[in-house]
Amino acid sequence: xxxxxxxxxxxxxxxxxxxxxxxRFLPLARNARLLGRSLALxxxxxxxxxxxxxxxxxxxxxxxxxxxxxxxxxRELRQVARVLDxxxxxxxxxxxxxxxxADLPPRGWRNLSDIDLMVREGDISRAELALQRKGxxxxxxxxxxxxxxYRAWMHEVPPLKHVNRDTEVDLHHNLAPPVSRIRIDAARxxxxxxxxxxxYGLTVKVPGPADMLLHNAVHLYMxxxxxxxxxxxxxxxxxxxxxxxxxxxxxxxxxxRAEALGCGRPLYYAVSTAQRLAGLRPSVDFVRAVQRxxxxxxxxxxxxxxxxxxxxxxRLGLRRSAVAHQLLFIRSHWVRMPLPxxxxxxxxxxxKSKAPTSSIQETPG
Amino acid sequence: xxxxxxxxDAGPFKVGVRTVDSAFAKTLDFFxxxxxSSDAMQVLDYDISIAPPRNLRRWxxxxxxxxxxxxxxxxxxxxxxxxxxxxxxxxxxIATSAHRxxxxxxxxxxxxxxxxxxxxxxxxxKSTLSAALHLRGARLxxxxxxxxxxxxGDLLPMPRGIPLKNTSIEAILEFDxxxxxxxxxxxxxxxRVRHLRPDAQSLLAQHEPAVPRWxxxxxxxxxxxxxxxxxxxxxAFRQLAFNCFNYQLMGETSFRAAVQIVRSADCYxxxxxxxxRAVEQLSALADPGxxxxx
Numbered sequence: 064x065x066x067x068x069x070x071x072x073x074x075x076x077x078x079x080x081x082x083x084x085x086x087r088f089l090p091l092a093r094n095a096r097l098l099g100r101s102l103a104l105x106x107x108x109x110x111x112x113x114x115x116x117x118x119x120x121x122x123x124x125x126x127x128x129x130x131x132x133x134x135x136x137x138r139e140l141r142q143v144a145r146v147l148d149x150x151x152x153x154x155x156x157x158x159x160x161x162x163x164x165a166d167l168p169p170r171g172w173r174n175l176s177d178i179d180l181m182v183r184e185g186d187i188s189r190a191e192l193a194l195q196r197k198g199x200x201x202x203x204x205x206x207x208x209x210x211x212x213y214r215a216w217m218h219e220v221p222p223l224k225h226v227n228r229d230t231e232v233d234l235h236h237n238l239a240p241p242v243s244r245i246r247i248d249a250a251r252x253x254x255x256x257x258x259x260x261x262x263y264g265l266t267v268k269v270p271g272p273a274d275m276l277l278h279n280a281v282h283l284y285m286x287x288x289x290x291x292x293x294x295x296x297x298x299x300x301x302x303x304x305x306x307x308x309x310x311x312x313x314x315x316x317x318x319x320r321a322e323a324l325g326c327g328r329p330l331y332y333a334v335s336t337a338q339r340l341a342g343l344r345p346s347v348d349f350v351r352a353v354q355r356x357x358x359x360x361x362x363x364x365x366x367x368x369x370x371x372x373x374x375x376x377x378r379l380g381l382r383r384s385a386v387a388h389q390l391l392f393i394r395s396h397w398v399r400m401p402l403p404x405x406x407x408x409x410x411x412x413x414x415k416s417k418a419p420t421s422s423i424q425e426t427p428g
Numbered sequence: 429x430x431x432x433x434x435x436x437d438a439g440p441f442k443v444g445v446r447t448v449d450s451a452f453a454k455t456l457d458f459f460x461x462x463x464x465s466s467d468a469m470q471v472l473d474y475d476i477s478i479a480p481p482r483n484l485r486r487w488x489x490x491x492x493x494x495x496x497x498x499x500x501x502x503x504x505x506x507x508x509x510x511x512x513x514x515x516x517x518x519x520x521x522i523a524t525s526a527h528r529x530x531x532x533x534x535x536x537x538x539x540x541x542x543x544x545x546x547x548x549x550x551x552x553x554k555s556t557l558s559a560a561l562h563l564r565g566a567r568l569x570x571x572x573x574x575x576x577x578x579x580x581g582d583l584l585p586m587p588r589g590i591p592l593k594n595t596s597i598e599a600i601l602e603f604d605x606x607x608x609x610x611x612x613x614x615x616x617x618x619x620r621v622r623h624l625r626p627d628a629q630s631l632l633a634q635h636e637p638a639v640p641r642w643x644x645x646x647x648x649x650x651x652x653x654x655x656x657x658x659x660x661x662x663x664a665f666r667q668l669a670f671n672c673f674n675y676q677l678m679g680e681t682s683f684r685a686a687v688q689i690v691r692s693a694d695c696y697x698x699x700x701x702x703x704x705r706a707v708e709q710l711s712a713l714a715d716p717g718x719x720x721x722x
Contacts, residue, residue: 085471086444090497093525115471117442124528131677379498 067091072342095293098125099172139230155268165259177231184236199223273320280333314349327356439586447478452510462631531673532574537566539714543638547671553648578685582637589623643693664695
């Protein structure tokens with residue numbers, strides 16, 4: 064466990080920090096996209112006076128950026144909702160943008176890079192077409208194979224972006240790929256969905272409380288982009304605590320729902336990870352019940368180790384955490400698709416892979 | 429190879445710089461001697477490493493990587509361009525994270541504690557003009573970043589090497605043959621670049637804020653005379669807001685800060701081509717009784 068995780072577990076340890084700790088903390092928190100969350104923790108625990116002023120400035124700068132991105136995300140959601148509403152297509156907001164529109168605790172600090180949305184599978188082609196007619200375009204280059212990959216095997220269409228704006232829209236019809244080991248009946252998510260609205264007259268569906276957490280868990284379980292995944296683990300803890308405060312029976316509901324939707328294993332990983340790395344403290348009974356969904360012990364331990372290397376490296380830029388990321392990436396594909404499909408997919412990707420071309424073009428001056 | 433661990437005071441920011449490249453460390457020392465220390469007991473804003481990639485490129489046409497937070501956000505650069513890469517990378521770090529400040533895309537100089545803001549897009553001549561004003565004794569705040577504390581409305585200095593591009597290099601050498609220029613970088617993404625070193629006074633005074641007093645929108649126009657014209661405040665506001673890195677991002681805060689600057693500063697547009705005349709005319713704003721001016 065690194066310094067950031069120890070802080071998330073028990074923020075008051077920051078009282079004893081010296082220069083060395085603060086200098087390790089900032090890069091870790093920045094890398095994990097947890098600057099805004101950290102600022103809130105310092106405030107909630109009355110620790111702001113021990114934080115060096117230049118760090119407070121960095122944290123406030125990050126929060127200003129987050130607020131801006133949040134406004135953009137909600138605006139994008141309104142634009143999409145307007146188009147789909149005219150088509151009579153019900154729309155559900157997921158993840159970050161759902162927390163925003165439902166005014167849940169992550170709203171105070173949560174950054175987001177795209178908005179995740181869901182429509183019913185039967186509506187998704189019509190929804191995509193309607194959005195494309197109104198100026199949303201595929202946000203990158205997708206060749207015939209990529210198109211096939213998304214449409215036949217994944218639970219989303221290729222990401223969209225409006226020509227005049229910067230926020231990416233990921234349009235899903237389920238929480239997990241239909242070919243994966245986790246098969247969720249999306250209709251049941253719609254049954255439990257609640258309605259959220261913002262002051263500007265936007266009304267959309269958001270998943271029910273338990274489903275919101277299960278989506279987070281499935282995402283951790285399958286995500287091939289674990290970098291910055293600690294933020295999602297923190298979301299899990301924040302939402303868990305919030306819903307539990309609202310309803311003392313929430314742990315039970317969550318467990319039952321996970322079992323009903325076949326998400327026991329992802330729930331186990333999410334709970335155990337949030338306990339170890341993000342200070343989640345559920346009841347003993349709940350932990351024991353979730354434990355029943357753990358894999359065979361050596362595998363559970365190995366996975367815990369891998370996740371820790373990836374999400375809580377003792378230092379940034381370690382070779383070991385790069386290897387852990389790689390293994391988790393392969394594993395995420397393993398749980399996403401059956402083996403023959405996986406082999407074909409990786410073969411295609413290997414043939415196509417070129418030298419990395421990512422280069423940031425934005426330049427000050 | 430020696431491991432250099434330095435701390436650079438870049439205005440309000442403390443920047444850790446780790447490198448094994450002694451030539452780069454030497455260049456850093458040339459530009460920032462009065463702002464560098466090796467005292468490790470300081471809280472850092474950015475912890476940057478300038479290091480070779482872990483592959484064959486260590487030996488064949490060697491390259492350098494800019495590292496921050498254990499990540500490498502940019503493509504590698506040839507080893508000889510380590511300094512411009514560092515400067516550019518640090519600016520990128522600041523521009524993408526320091527939203528505690530309103531960041532004007534402007535050259536800024538000061539006469540005592542009275543600041544002159546020269547906003548402008550690349551090519552407007554703001555760097556060259558800032559360099560020339562600095563060489564005639566104005567305190568350099570920055571050639572590129574006007575860091576405004578929104579709650580106070582003042583500017584924080586961040587004096588750095590001024591990257592002169594292509595023909596600006598000769599223009600400055602002609603203007604002041606004794607100008608303290610660093611090495612020439614013949615091939616960077618911005619063409620040929622040579623940096624002007626900020627003077628020791630500017631570095632030593634880099635924690636002393638300055639109050640916006642003049643807002644001048646420069647425009648270099650070859651062959652033109654020097655024309656300084658008062659600018660309508662509403663128009664000045666519009667152009668100032670346009671020339672910010674994070675105006676939109678900061679919302680109401682930046683609106684109020686920009687309004688305050690425009691209210692408290694005399695606003696002008698300035699077309700120029702001859703550096704000596706231009707500097708005379710702008711300096712005269714700060715010292716109306718002096719020799720220069722009309």
